[in-house]
Amino acid sequence: MIVVALTDSDSYLKWGAATLDRVVPHDERHIIVVANPVMPSPTQRAAALATTTWAGRDADVLSADEAVERVRVLGADAVLVAMRGPTAALLLAMLAELPRRPVLWSGIPGIALPARRKALVYRAQADLMIVHSHHEREAFRALDRVEGMQHQFALTSLPFLDRRPSVGDDIVFAAQALVPATRVQRRHLVAALVATAETHPERRVVLKVRAQAGEKQTHDERWPLDSLLPSVVPSNLVVQPGPMTAVLDRAGGVASVSSTALIEAVARGIPALVLGDYGVSDEQLNGIFESSGLIGSTRDLEAGRFFEVDATWAHRNYLHDAGDDDAHAMLAATVEQHANAPIVARSARRSTTGGRLRRAWDRRTALGRHDGRAWGTVALAVGVPARALVRAARKLKA
Incomplete structure (x- = not known):
């Protein structure tokens, strides 16, 4: 199985690399930082990767389009979209449009409670969502039922937990x-x-x-x-x-x-x-x-x-037995299912009102100056004053 992690910030890079180590340690893995306004510095990248199998190496830094092309060329079976909400939504949508799309999985690093609607909306196109505790799975499943998104939730321990005792004071x-x-x-x-x-x-x-x-x-x-x-x-x-x-x-x-x-x-x-x-x-x-x-x-x-x-409390919240984890089994089963009978790409849940201009706006706000497309400049020129007018109108109504 070929697995790629696409990341954007320091915490998501750390989580993405560590999650690959924990969930797919024996598979072919690649890790990429997608250029964006909060991408980590070389020092931050070194710190984020220091406790993973990438220690001493650096992650490739690519544009969003280059990252998706890399996924295509590699023939990735699964892509972990380890990103903040808006960037995750953008890359999930881009990956879903590939002729041979990979299985898409995503999640939130660290403590993800309380379960929030936006966390699911931004990741609506993920085939599989990672959670890190029994409590998280309960909370997100309940929210998912209310929202009707029908996500699958896979459990794995927080990937950077270390059981070695401390030797200091x-x-x-x-x-x-x-x-x-x-x-x-x-x-x-x-x-x-x-x-x-x-x-x-x-x-x-x-x-x-x-x-x-x-x-x-x-x-x-x-x-x-x-x-x-x-x-x-x-x-x-x-x-x-x-x-x-x-x-x-x-x-x-x-x-x-x-x-x-x-x-x-x-x-x-x-x-x-x-x-x-x-x-x-x-x-x-x-x-x-x-x-x-x-x-x-x-x-x-x-x-x-x-x-x-x-x-x-510990067993329900992040410190459960390792035998409870099922993320590897669920991911492998989903990849096998997708290979035998391609799973239909999931629909986005964010508003698409505005068509091409809206898509350009979403891309530019996620990637900033790293967008690389002229339509992003047009979207900002139209969208910024339009948003200001909408907010002013809401204030008047209030």
Whole structure:
């Protein structure tokens, strides 16, 4: 089986490569970054691939059209579309139009709960959707039934989970772009990190960041935590980019508002702490951790208190037995079915009002200056003022 992963951002590159390693480790695999506004830098690509079989190598960076042509030339049996929603929708549609189309599979890296309609709408043309927990499969199946999309959901453990024990005592905070959401809250968090370092001078306090200045991420980070640090900080408070695995190798406790790093820590037997200071809810992306036994506050962080996970919660949420995984079997069966009797390409669920101009708009907004087609410029010239008028009209009605 020939399998290709098409990726767009740092987190999707990491997830795409690791998912190929976990689900199709013995097949012919290729990984491509599609040029787009948030594509990872060479440093980010190296970090994303560091814990995969691509370590020490780089992914090819191709335009969307070149990537689809590569898939055609390779004769790919399956393509993992590991991309943010709008880019995923675009590439799924392009791949679905190939004369010999491959089986299309997709998913969301990390914690994908709460299940959101847009996640399915953008990936409506995927033959198979990857989920990472029993809870995710339940939630997405229920939403899928309501939406009438009839997706298949295949289970596999989070692909970058590592079961090796840590050998260090660092206090690690895993930063995120979206939460906490306000500048005031982020300053409060930074103050807590400084206080933690002052209270525990014998331990390193590591602020683990996703990107360095100027690098793009899957989600824009308006106020990077490291930029809010005071000019003078305790010498044991350090900012560290790079692979999460390397940070966890030395961790004695891991805290975050909602990062998947918490799951990675628990998998390695490292005590964890979900900071509930800013709320525990779907809006804070940490509602999933209710009943986990991990929720505390910045006061716990400053005291160096971390918790053990509830076993029942863990089995339902990302830490199930490896024998429960069925993604490889489902993908192989779908590829075999498609080879014997081609599966009809699934229909897109996004609006196509506007015809060719709408398609050009969707392409340009997904790919930005990497679009490469003149129609994208025309679509922007027409679409930007038209969208402004629509929004103004909605405000007047409200």
